[in-house]
Amino acid sequence: MKKRLILLAVAMLFMTIGGSAEQGSLAARTLQPNEQYRIRTDLKGEWTSSAPDSAMVDQDGLVTALSEGEVTITLSSKGKTLLTVPFRIIADPAVPAEITSAIDLALSEWEDASGSGFKRSNKYTTWYYGPSASFGWCGAFTSYSLGNAGVPQAETDTYRKLAPLPDGQPYGVREAGVPKLLAGYTNLDRISNVPRAGYLVIYGKMGGYKTMHVGLVTRAENRGDGVYLMETVEGNLSSRIKRLTYLYDSKAKDPKRNMSMLPEDEQTEPQVFQYRLNSEDWRVTAFAQTWY
Secondary structure, eight states, rough: OOHHHHHHHHHHHHHHHHHHHOOOOOOOHHHHHHHEEOOOOOSSSSSEEEEEEEEOOOTOOEEEEEEEEEEEEEEEEEEEEEEEEEEOOOOSOOOHHHHHHHHHHHHHHHHHHHHHHOSSSSSSHHHHHHHHOSSSOOOHHHHHHHHHHTTEETTTEEEEGOOOOSSSSOOEOSSSHHHHHHHHHHHTTEEEEEEOOOOOOEETTTOSSSSSSSEEEEEEEETTTHHHHHHEEEEEEEEEEEEEEEEEEEOOOOOOOEEEEGGGGOOOOOTTTTTTOOOOOOOEEEOOOOOO
């Protein structure tokens, strides 16, 4: 009998620990207007926002940032608070110095290349995988730029084991394969629907492929109503490093058609940017957050 009581007490203790671990508050997160973020939890209840004008939340825990301010999103059930998540909505957050350095480095690589083509075995593939490594190198180019600028990166081939970090400090996934990059940043809880300078832009194809190509966002200008002017630098486009600019619509009715060319009167630097889209079938799948 005494042994059964002890076992029951231990079981109740673990139940209490497990329950409390699911409750409480999560670390504050920074969003920008138009950005969406789904809160990760297995808890069930009713979601509410302390400031619906700044950020609203649906009953699946999807937060949509609307305007600058501080907001607390709360999950409650039967009058009891289960979870609170604070958010800061900032329209134009400062880009961290390490991220700025990564952008500068990538742009200097583009400038040094001067439009020349690269072989499939080149400085980016060998940096990533050793001598004579040969493969499609768009992901290796972005990882090279981040890593050599001092942005901390997870070790190669650890993307499956990555878990969310406690804050939005600069951090990268050191992978060359685009599917691995998407999976790694997803596991880090660093996927967004809107761009910032220094984010990775992951492209897919309308046929259902989510991970065709990846580039580095060098500039993102909010043009209102969810539309952004994008400037990127990307490796392995026709075996070259290229700078692209186009319009991205985060609120496109058809998410498979969320890219469009700049108006002709804005196509003023053809010596710098590629204005045409890589393909009419391409779309932006997501942005991988190297910081937030």
